[in-house]
Amino acid sequence: MNRDIRGSGNMKGNWNSKEKLIHLLGELTEVESVVGTSKEVEMGEKIEELVGQIEYFKAHPEAVCRIPIKDDHWNRFSVTAVYEGNPDDSSAYVLLSHFDVVGVDDFGQYKDLAFDHHRYTKQLEQLEDLSEDAAADLATGEWLFGRGVMDMKAGLAVQLAVMSDAIENRKPINLILLATPDEERNSEGMLAAVEWLAELKQTKGYDQMVGICSEPSFTSFPGDQSKYVYTGSVGKMLPLVCAVGLETHVGEPLAGVNASWMISEVVSEMELSDRFYEQSGEEIVPPPTVLRLADLKYEYNVQTPTFAYATFNILTYTKTVQDVLDEVNEVVSDSATKINQRLSDRYQTYKVKRQHPAVSVYTYGELKERGTALYGESFTAQLESISKRVYQNGGDTRDVTIALAKEVGDYFVDLAPFYLVMLAPPFYPSVRLEEKNADEAALLHEVGELQKWTEETFGENISRMHYFPGLSDVSYGKMDKDLKVKQTLEREMPALSNGYDLPITAIQSLQMATVNIGPYGKDAHKRTERLHLPFFTDVTPCMLMKFIDQMIKK
Structure with missing residues (x-):
């Protein structure tokens, strides 16, 4: 020296x-x-x-x-x-x-x-x-x-x-x-x-x-x-994908859609996916990987899980926030298509006469807008109280994001089964x-x-x-x-300015x-x-x- x-x-x-x-x-x-x-x-x-x-x-x-x-x-x-x-x-x-x-x-x-x-x-x-x-x-x-x-x-x-x-x-x-x-x-x-x-x-x-x-x-x-x-x-995003299932007794699995199955399809599609590939010179961005995977069923019973989620680490070079969200939505939509096809096949195999439930896909921003229009201030007040409770109990911004997703899912349980796509902190440009x-x-x-x-x-x-x-x-x-970066984050990341x-x-x-x-x-x-x-x-x-x-x- x-x-x-x-x-x-x-x-x-x-x-x-x-x-x-x-x-x-x-x-x-x-x-x-x-x-x-x-x-x-x-x-x-x-x-x-x-x-x-x-x-x-x-x-x-x-x-x-x-x-x-x-x-x-x-x-x-x-x-x-x-x-x-x-x-x-x-x-x-x-x-x-x-x-x-x-x-x-x-x-x-x-x-x-x-x-x-x-x-x-x-x-x-x-x-x-x-x-x-x-x-x-x-x-x-x-x-x-x-x-x-x-x-x-x-x-x-x-x-x-x-x-x-x-x-x-x-x-x-x-x-x-x-x-x-x-x-x-x-x-x-x-x-x-x-x-x-x-x-x-x-x-x-x-x-x-x-x-x-x-x-x-x-x-x-x-x-x-x-x-x-x-x-x-490198930049980083943490998409959160939630599966809101349709409950049923395990003796009648075709009468519902298991949320754990739904989220596992997304994890299988997302893990190391080349859909998010980017290259800069000889540098290639690492592929996505799952960081957290769970359902919210805390006790044993013979009801199928109704809510499951996964967070994914996605690294970026030049892709925008919206680019990544669009690609995640494509993966989730493909997963929904696969589930719908399997349900159709199994209904035929087991000679079920009625139409199977169809899995759909929503973003957090879409359902929040719908909830605000339908329920007004009571809906937003409930979301705020959920956030406060999670933080008071020692939760972090990711815990708040999951809790808000669950609450929105509960408000729209009549739409189940569906996927909910959103963003959790942190965000690295x-x-x-x-x-x-x-x-x-x-x-x-x-x-x-x-x-x-x-x-x-x-x-x-x-x-x-x-x-x-x-x-x-x-x-x-x-x-x-x-401004689109700010607008997209404000729409799809509920923890932004809410603890994050x-x-x-x-x-x-x-x-x-x-x-x-x-x-x-x-x-x-x-x-x-x-x-x-x-x-x-x-x-x-x-x-x-x-x-x-x-x-x-x-």
Whole structure:
């Protein structure tokens, strides 16, 4: 890390050696900041303490502040630290990271070691059930294992070190450190911070804010050994498909339609479906997968289930919200057709003389409009009371969405059997740098220059990808100003502005383009999560500093 960087000089900041940077990582990872716990508060306090060690912030404590998550059960907050190295510059650069991690149940009997990366790495040397790749990496002595070392406290450590160095070297650049909680769940930390960033942009008169995220490189396929910079991030939607069945006794299954059968047909059609295929260059969006599948029958009896549901993870590159909803509706309609055909066949086989019930498909927006027209204020008041009750009982926005779907289904039980299609939170817009935008084209050029410099300086071949595949807070840096996005979300996502706050106006005002320059690791969210130490200590900080220098000179 004390390697001479062209135009930068040696590191002068608080964490100016490999040993200090690794120690800093240890300080960050030892805080068990599992998402959705009070430990995220402790992590925020730890970051404040570390930022306070930088001389500039000792002299300017007002430049460090908290951005609280509104009405949060744990009182969690994002941490920001603003360094105005060039008040006359109309640009500012946001060093973006998240400090929460996923849980450690996958560590089994070694859960107590998950946040002590040195002891955990040592313990793994005694195990014989590691994958071939993990065992090979462990044997090199160049990898550090443990929860959070890769995703993404290594990136946060590098950003703290580089910001400290930029300040010590009095670099003429405006830097904003932004470290958020809750990225692994709902991105509530970033959603709260977006409004703060948009206000800061206006207050300071910045023409442009550029995000520099330091999420780690993710493998693009099994066995991938490449290192990447990313110039965007994949989008995500969480469609909820509900099946409202027609009840019957199990002794008369043809007299009704089983909701569990209905939803299983949709799951079979949706899982890994190529209907949602998108390609950008050599990048292909991962196919959809089911995230939750259940019915709402809580006790045993011989009545068939009347309500079942499934949520699906759908990732996007360029497809709009409406595009995805249309495709989901096509899948659901195909499922309805298959069920109707099977019912017809079985009625013939079992010589049933009457017409079988036909499965239909509705969107949430359609039935809500119908309910409002039929029942007026009593209908909307009932939906509001359902939402309040679920939240009071500790439910989240997805629980509220399911409860509202069930309530709407109950109002229209006379239409059963039918499918109900809607959206649950969260929603991540897909983002990427575009050549057609002059400012973003300039950033793409600088990323290309950084790739060349890194190969010349370190012999490291860094590939560029349009989309970070692991979901990221950078999705909330900018959003298309097309009103149709907002209108579709308001119509089909009942939790929007009902426990789930998506600051669309602030995001559209911010319009923050983002690049991702981070460390290299493997197996995020697994017990073999690990970080490549030489790239973390020797290369990543230099790449980040070089990019900052390029921004100063551009």
